[in-house]
Amino acid sequence: MGFHFAIPILALSSAVAASQDAFQSKCVQFGNQINLPHVSVNFAEYVPGGTNLSLSDNAPSCNAQNGAYQNVTADLCRITMAVETSNSSQITLEAWFPREYNGRFLSTGNGGLSGCIQYYDLDYASQFGFATVGANNGHNGTSGKPFYHHPEVLKDFAYRSLHTGVVVGKELTKQFYDEGFNKSYYLGCSTGGRQGWKSIQRYPSDFDGVVAGAPAINFSNLISWSARFYSILGSNTSDTYLTPDEWSLVHDEILRQCDTLDGAKDGIIEDPDLCRPILQTLICAADAKQTSSCLSSAQVHAAEQAFSPLYGTNGDLLYPRMQPGSEILASWIMYNGEPFPFSLDWFRYVVYDDPSWSGNFTVKDAAAALAQNPYNIQTWEGDIRPFQKTGGKILHYHGMQDELISSEDSKLYYSHVAEAMGQSPSELDDFYRFFPISGMSHCANGDGASAIGQGTQTYASSDPESNVLMAMVKWVEEGVAPETVRGAKLSAGPGSQAEYWRKHCRWPRRNFFKGPGNYTDESAWQCI
Numbered sequence: 001m002g003f004h005f006a007i008p009i010l011a012l013s014s015a016v017a018a019s020q021d022a023f024q025s026k027c028v029q030f031g032n033q034i035n036l037p038h039v040s041v042n043f044a045e046y047v048p049g050g051t052n053l054s055l056s057d058n059a060p061s062c063n064a065q066n067g068a069y070q071n072v073t074a075d076l077c078r079i080t081m082a083v084e085t086s087n088s089s090q091i092t093l094e095a096w097f098p099r100e101y102n103g104r105f106l107s108t109g110n111g112g113l114s115g116c117i118q119y120y121d122l123d124y125a126s127q128f129g130f131a132t133v134g135a136n137n138g139h140n141g142t143s144g145k146p147f148y149h150h151p152e153v154l155k156d157f158a159y160r161s162l163h164t165g166v167v168v169g170k171e172l173t174k175q176f177y178d179e180g181f182n183k184s185y186y187l188g189c190s191t192g193g194r195q196g197w198k199s200i201q202r203y204p205s206d207f208d209g210v211v212a213g214a215p216a217i218n219f220s221n222l223i224s225w226s227a228r229f230y231s232i233l234g235s236n237t238s239d240t241y242l243t244p245d246e247w248s249l250v251h252d253e254i255l256r257q258c259d260t261l262d263g264a265k266d267g268i269i270e271d272p273d274l275c276r277p278i279l280q281t282l283i284c285a286a287d288a289k290q291t292s293s294c295l296s297s298a299q300v301h302a303a304e305q306a307f308s309p310l311y312g313t314n315g316d317l318l319y320p321r322m323q324p325g326s327e328i329l330a331s332w333i334m335y336n337g338e339p340f341p342f343s344l345d346w347f348r349y350v351v352y353d354d355p356s357w358s359g360n361f362t363v364k365d366a367a368a369a370l371a372q373n374p375y376n377i378q379t380w381e382g383d384i385r386p387f388q389k390t391g392g393k394i395l396h397y398h399g400m401q402d403e404l405i406s407s408e409d410s411k412l413y414y415s416h417v418a419e420a421m422g423q424s425p426s427e428l429d430d431f432y433r434f435f436p437i438s439g440m441s442h443c444a445n446g447d448g449a450s451a452i453g454q455g456t457q458t459y460a461s462s463d464p465e466s467n468v469l470m471a472m473v474k475w476v477e478e479g480v481a482p483e484t485v486r487g488a489k490l491s492a493g494p495g496s497q498a499e500y501w502r503k504h505c506r507w508p509r510r511n512f513f514k515g516p517g518n519y520t521d522e523s524a525w526q527c528i
């Protein structure tokens, strides 16, 4: 093969051009050849890197939420399919196979009650070379209405869509790339976090590495907990309602009481467990002239209720409290004087089969939702030894400023796993690590160093130390587990410069500012 050295540069570059064409035609041919049970190809197309992809076939409500266009970073082969999951259900599945392939398979997940392929996650993983798949979770659109009288669609949502996409996606990866793949990964947050855990619990051989964020686990109780805020706070004309400005007062008071518990006055509560705010300090004095910087007793009482756990009819803990610190973000969605839409849809179309259910939640509704637990959507199995035995690894993270899913539930789940398996944290560390991320809201953003590389929104570095996906690859393939997860505080949102970095500790360690210097100095912090 020595003559290769003699090939002039010109010939070499035309050989590269020819191989690019080969990838392109391979893509289209491949789409025509796919012959798998229950799979019908919609189309296969070559998408060059730099394309602004129009998602015109996508459900309008998904596009309204996520945008009708997706930047595609890598050159890739895009294959879209329908996969039947029963005689009355199907998923829409996309496979994005990059030209520059890293030999790894990856599945993405979903969010909320949706029905939306997360194109931004397909782009994120494929740009690193993963053969990436994403499905619509069994229905189209952001609403829960497709579950109404359609148990098979609900079953897809509870567990079957992700698994089906993985089975088909792995087979296609093997057929598309001569070299097949060696390792398989999962990346998801929120409902996607629950899907990751469901896979670990139910299909322990599907993934070698799972990155699961802010999981919507103990799902029925989560739905009830989020339904409850409307009952506590009322509509925006109720005397128990707080406006966003009033929640901002509450936030300032919480920071006054809790910000420095971690040693740093930086506007971020490292561990909200330590924060038990006393809100009566906000009650307006009887002779107060202006009441814009204080609250009525009814409001303070309601705010306290909002920070209390949800207990069942028999007094059992159903779901932990909202962690303090997230109230400004929550004021626009959880505390906005309207029933929380996902909870409303779940009770209407799943629990009660009653599209007119009002949203006036009581704890009896929580009992009904939990008793139903369709297809074990709870996702609360604590014994995950089958996954451990396969050698699988889990990186679980949760924002400590999450306004939609309380981070305290992730801590409860961690304890549940430890107890169900009889393993201490130092034993669990071999395969399961949980990282609370201070200053991160729901899956991204927030006031702190939340850019940990779980997706395009939180991308600041591809160094495994500062990127949870790359950290997982290193753990699975080199056996080097992440000690900390390093996050960037982005100066102006996704894609902007890092203002500072902070290393987040793995549970049950806690971050403490030991100084000297500024809180922006990552070496001034210590995991204790």
Ligand SMILES: *[C@@H]1O[C@H](CO)[C@@H](O)[C@H](O)[C@H]1NC(C)=O
Pocket: 052, 069, 071
């Ligand atoms: C993609 O194209 C659409 C329609 O032309 C345009 O509105 C949008 O700004 C484009 N997005 C990017 C990122 O270029």
Ligand SMILES: *[C@@H]1O[C@H](CO)[C@@H](O)[C@H](O)[C@H]1NC(C)=O
Pocket: 057, 058, 059, 082, 090, 092, 138, 139, 140
């Ligand atoms: C969802 O939308 C896709 C187009 O993106 C369509 O092919 C599919 O049939 C739809 N699925 C359902 C269940 O309506």
Ligand SMILES: *[C@@H]1O[C@H](CO)[C@@H](O)[C@H](O)[C@H]1NC(C)=O
Pocket: 071
């Ligand atoms: C899409 O790509 C364009 C051009 O590379 C870039 O300017 C823009 O910020 C990207 N948009 C998103 C949403 O990533």
Ligand SMILES: *[C@@H]1O[C@H](CO)[C@@H](O)[C@H](O)[C@H]1NC(C)=O
Pocket: 087, 088
């Ligand atoms: C669809 O599947 C269900 C459950 O497997 C079965 O009971 C039903 O008869 C099937 N219906 C049709 C039309 O094939």
Ligand SMILES: *[C@@H]1O[C@H](CO)[C@@H](O)[C@H](O)[C@H]1NC(C)=O
Pocket: 102, 103, 104, 179, 180, 181, 182
């Ligand atoms: C799988 O691993 C083997 C051994 O390390 C390596 O030779 C091969 O190239 C890998 N395959 C892929 C698809 O990366």
Ligand SMILES: *[C@@H]1O[C@H](CO)[C@@H](O)[C@H](O)[C@H]1NC(C)=O
Pocket: 236, 237, 337
């Ligand atoms: C209160 O909520 C209603 C809808 O329920 C809305 O029309 C109105 O604008 C809201 N008022 C304020 C002050 O936000």
Ligand SMILES: *[C@@H]1O[C@H](CO)[C@@H](O)[C@H](O)[C@H]1NC(C)=O
Pocket: 218, 221, 317, 318, 319, 320, 378, 380, 409, 412
């Ligand atoms: C979560 O769900 C299970 C039942 O699926 C229940 O036994 C457990 O107590 C729940 N509790 C909490 C607080 O998460």
Ligand SMILES: *[C@@H]1O[C@H](CO)[C@@H](O)[C@H](O)[C@H]1NC(C)=O
Pocket: 358, 360, 362
């Ligand atoms: C909600 O239910 C409670 C208790 O059943 C009742 O007192 C209240 O009037 C109801 N509120 C609305 C808005 O329906």
Ligand SMILES: *[C@@H]1O[C@H](CO)[C@@H](O)[C@H](O)[C@H]1NC(C)=O
Pocket: 517, 518, 519, 520
């Ligand atoms: C720490 O750095 C921030 C941001 O640069 C600055 O606003 C703040 O004043 C500094 N604090 C101290 C104690 O030096």
